[in-house]
Amino acid sequence: MNQQEKIWFQRLNEKKISHAKVFMEPEYRRWWSSVIDKYPDSAHFIYELLQNADDAKATMAEIHLSHDGILFKHNGTIRFTVSNPDKYEEDQENGCLGLVNSLTSIGMSTKSERSADNKIGKFGVGFKAVFQYTKTPEIYDDNICFRLRDYIIPELIERNHEWRKSGETLFFLPFDRLELTPQKAYSIILTRLKSLNNPI
16 A cells, blocks of 8 residues: 555544444444345355456456365456545545445445446445354455454454465455354355356
8 A cells, every 4th residue: 555545544444433333333233234134145255256356357266265264365457445535425436436445335336336347246235245254354455455343444454364476366254253153154155165156
């Protein structure tokens, strides 16, 4: 990240902390459940990650499943960026909304709804399906490494992931939800991976 992006990331972090305080209130918790459980298909997030790789013009994608979590990486050429968190709507309209900004919002996409190449993988609601299996998804990229906490709060990670090479984007989803054991998460996702057939 350049210096301006670092300033914007810090501002985005602060803004999302204040938003999360509201969303964690009892009257909003069911709303989060409705967002996360929007897709009844178990392990739907796999399709979201594959679609993201396709949108990023990747020619390769790898999935590694372990009892601790699932790792997904691709060689797409579109990097994660941060834009001014006080200009969401303007940046979205102008096609310059940062991917980190999009990922930490609900329904704010980096693509125009009117775009001719509009696809399902827009980091809108769909990516939130990962929270069925993890509380703290991690994203590693050439430009930025960060995790999400409380669904929308971005936090910097000051290191690269050992499995990520330059030019790759890597997602790591640790199985850390209290209500879903790592073994159960592993079993559900393994079943879904075995059934993948020309997913894109």
